[in-house]
Amino acid sequence: MAAIQDSTAGTATTVAGLESTFADELSALTVPWQGAAAPDPQLLVVNEPLAASLQLDVEGLRSVDGVGVLSGSTAPVGAKPVAMAYAGHQFGGYAPILGDGRALLLGELLTSDGRRVDLHLKGSGRTPFSRGGDGYAVVGPMLREYLVSEAMYALGIPTTRALSVVATGRDVRRSGAEPGAVLARVASSHLRVGTFEFAARQGEILQPLADYAIARHYPELTELPATGANNRYLRFLEAVVEAQASLVARWMLTGFVHGVMNTDNTTISGETIDYGPCAFLDAFDPSAVFSSIDGGGRYAFGNQPTVLKWNLARFAETLLTLIDSTPDDAISVASAILDTFDERYESHYAAGMAAKLGLVHPIVDRGLVDDLLTLLAQHGADWTGTFRALADELRGNSEPIDDLVPREHIEPWLQRWHGALTEQGRDAVETASAMDRVNPLYIPRNHQLDAALRAATDGDLVPFEKLLEVVTHPFDRREEWSDYTEAAPESFSETFQTFCGT
Numbered sequence: 001m002a003a004i005q006d007s008t009a010g011t012a013t014t015v016a017g018l019e020s021t022f023a024d025e026l027s028a029l030t031v032p033w034q035g036a037a038a039p040d041p042q043l044l045v046v047n048e049p050l051a052a053s054l055q056l057d058v059e060g061l062r063s064v065d066g067v068g069v070l071s072g073s074t075a076p077v078g079a080k081p082v083a084m085a086y087a088g089h090q091f092g093g094y095a096p097i098l099g100d101g102r103a104l105l106l107g108e109l110l111t112s113d114g115r116r117v118d119l120h121l122k123g124s125g126r127t128p129f130s131r132g133g134d135g136y137a138v139v140g141p142m143l144r145e146y147l148v149s150e151a152m153y154a155l156g157i158p159t160t161r162a163l164s165v166v167a168t169g170r171d172v173r174r175s176g177a178e179p180g181a182v183l184a185r186v187a188s189s190h191l192r193v194g195t196f197e198f199a200a201r202q203g204e205i206l207q208p209l210a211d212y213a214i215a216r217h218y219p220e221l222t223e224l225p226a227t228g229a230n231n232r233y234l235r236f237l238e239a240v241v242e243a244q245a246s247l248v249a250r251w252m253l254t255g256f257v258h259g260v261m262n263t264d265n266t267t268i269s270g271e272t273i274d275y276g277p278c279a280f281l282d283a284f285d286p287s288a289v290f291s292s293i294d295g296g297g298r299y300a301f302g303n304q305p306t307v308l309k310w311n312l313a314r315f316a317e318t319l320l321t322l323i324d325s326t327p328d329d330a331i332s333v334a335s336a337i338l339d340t341f342d343e344r345y346e347s348h349y350a351a352g353m354a355a356k357l358g359l360v361h362p363i364v365d366r367g368l369v370d371d372l373l374t375l376l377a378q379h380g381a382d383w384t385g386t387f388r389a390l391a392d393e394l395r396g397n398s399e400p401i402d403d404l405v406p407r408e409h410i411e412p413w414l415q416r417w418h419g420a421l422t423e424q425g426r427d428a429v430e431t432a433s434a435m436d437r438v439n440p441l442y443i444p445r446n447h448q449l450d451a452a453l454r455a456a457t458d459g460d461l462v463p464f465e466k467l468l469e470v471v472t473h474p475f476d477r478r479e480e481w482s483d484y485t486e487a488a489p490e491s492f493s494e495t496f497q498t499f500c501g502t
């Protein structure tokens, strides 16, 4: 059983079971590094179920030595912490060296079901990749990542997870002084499209990286040959295209706006990563942008599938030399795989929308979905609230949907929807229950998250803890949680902005 143990001397800490296959096998992509000492580390939140699934002892994590490790102050005995190198296209422009400028890979752990995951720290101090940055992170944004990633997990959306946030006791300069913090994050891996962009330009390391990624994320492909028409690199590209098409469809179904879909924030595993400027839609609006630095709307809600496909094209480019030694042939087979993205995305989205509307897939009337989206956009209807309101309508309670879209405008659409349900022989009440199982009641609403993070930054964690409890039970209606289904006041939504890398 893995545990964080205090040594008798009280200075050395071990995290049993910590391995470092990435640092050992791909050292050309890492720089051994140590976190900055935190002046006064205090544990703000720790994820007990996640710790248990990693076979970590929660009491050990809460101990002085455990908090030392989670703050980056002390490296566990035998660990080989590294900063990972990567490149990336940011807002379309290529940055040849990004890398972990304020993060460290501590190592890897095996989950109780045998999966290898990374244990990673964010906000742990300057590294050789810091460029002009201070290497730190602050309490608000780290708790934001903690809460939103755990909400995504509870919604069943592939994501990195949060193990803990430790306040470091250091004042960090942002717009004013803010309390410093370190997030401990767990991910299937931290391999990104940007890791491949970096490796492809280094040359020799590319193939070992691709083989490592295949073994770790798509082990069913390891037996395929390295060359030939059905080589493993081509199938690897296809597997990543599929995983990411499925992921972005889940975002679109949930109203999630990532906010900074640079290629360094696009994973090879198909998990959502980096919750900097993300937000959830209140009113449905394809052009919704929340990030303060995305004036052009490149990463607007409705653009996400297109941008993802663009990122995957950058990924495909990195694999061309492995896919076929004749460049033209490599381009033609890789392009054919990329061209499957739209169909894959559409099929995941359509299946998800069918479930949200209580219909069996495939939906016969594709216009039914598009016409609903048009109505919701015209009336600025709350995305999350709409699908619960439709289930209520099936149970004979029309008030919720009437509050969102005036009856005279939605009535013809409701008639068509009822018609489709009847045609599919679906019982209304059973259908409503099935819809409630896929349509969340509680999401991290921007105004509530904002208020909780402000309070936490001022030292009051209670609103954060309560919101965390609610959004990690997104489908379970509880009377005392009714406030959490309320859309943001207009005065809030008009000015709400999110910030990157803060």
Ligand code: AMP
Pocket (backbone or CB within 6 Å): 098, 099, 100, 101, 102, 103, 129, 130, 131, 132, 133, 134, 135, 136, 137, 260, 264, 265, 274, 276, 500, 501, 502
């Ligand atoms: P992100 O926008 O968080 O995905 O980060 C993009 C790049 O900026 C990565 O290379 C980060 O390591 C780096 N970065 C972000 N914030 C900081 C910071 N405060 N200090 C150093 N590097 C940073």
Ligand code: MG
Pocket (backbone or CB within 6 Å): 264, 265, 274
């Ligand atoms: Mg990033």
